[in-house]
Amino acid sequence: MSLSRGLHRAPRRALVAVGVLSAALALSACGGDSNGTSGGGNTNFVTSKGGISTVAKGERADINEIAGETLEGERLDVADLKGKVVVLNVWGSWCGPCRAEAPHFAKAAGDLKGQDVAFVGLNTRDANKQQALAFEADYEVPYPSLYDPQGKLILFGFPKGTLSPKGIPSTVVLDKEGKIAARAVMAIDETQLRSMIDPLLKEK
Template sequence: MSLSRAFRGPLLTAGVLAAACTLTACTGGSNGTSGGGGNTNFVTDTGGVETVAKGERKAPGKLAGETLEGERLDVADLKGKIVVLNVWGSWCGPCRGEAKHFAKVANDLKAKGVEFVGINTRDSSKQSALAFEKDFKVPYPSLYDPHGELVLYGFPKGTLNPQGIPSTVVLDRDGKIAARSLAALDDIRLRKMIDPLLAEK
């Protein structure tokens, strides 16, 4: 066996693990520091929610695929509405803690033009994710992203991208990334992310 072949397997494995690292750790809090690095124009409040001023927001990449129920969903089709994207896994304790709050706010704000879309990741089968949705009476669809590809490639570098599980990203009515939290949220903190966008004209 050649030396290069001997090291190829471990190197590939290390690369895959490094790419997945930010998505496999279940995070329960944020230190309140600005993310993204460099001149990103992100503003972080004391609750760890980062926002971008309206004129400086960027659109996400393609966020489309099959839902847990087997339907096709493209987030771009929701332009004109405020969209709350929640990255979650059924195996994640903080995700279970915030689920009831997301279900409540989704029901409360549906009539105001706010749509919720989950991105279910790192669940090896749909069964456990569907059971999670049933247990917490989740009223909105989730894209099935078992390998984290939507999360890794759906948010351009330099934007408020998800960096852990759970993460929540809110898109404004123009379909641009306006706010992000890397911590589990209750209904009050979630509303604080959404309400300023509802007030925008």
């Protein structure tokens, strides 16, 4: 293969990869699957009938970098939240199931204020920040959201074969060491959310 030929093919491969990732995110947008999924590779996790997957302590994986600018324009790095249970909720203002679960997340965040829990939203597919900010105001969301309109943090923030977000909405909960401990791939209520958080608060 000639050098010029290789140079032409490399950008094309990159564009194809980006296209595949974008298509995957689009296909999974605003899903309501309550059956859960099983892990790939050597990942060991259990999926309950309620669609919430968990990983035993000692078998959990670290996230990749999840950092950027919030909807309010402030810098936020999830790595700085180690020492707390971290709830990462993927949402978009255009997503009906996201609107359904928003009051439950706002209430849980309020009830857990002062405890070792941090909530971070991952706002995606909102081309207009104002719509996302209006969503936060409407539902009185008391925690920040990273602005991720193209879904890059969602696609690249979680290692392959781990409990990564598979739709919008999705929720991933990290333990106090910053490792992936639980995931829901559907809209959930406060009871389901607390079932993901409370066991991790008790861990030593």
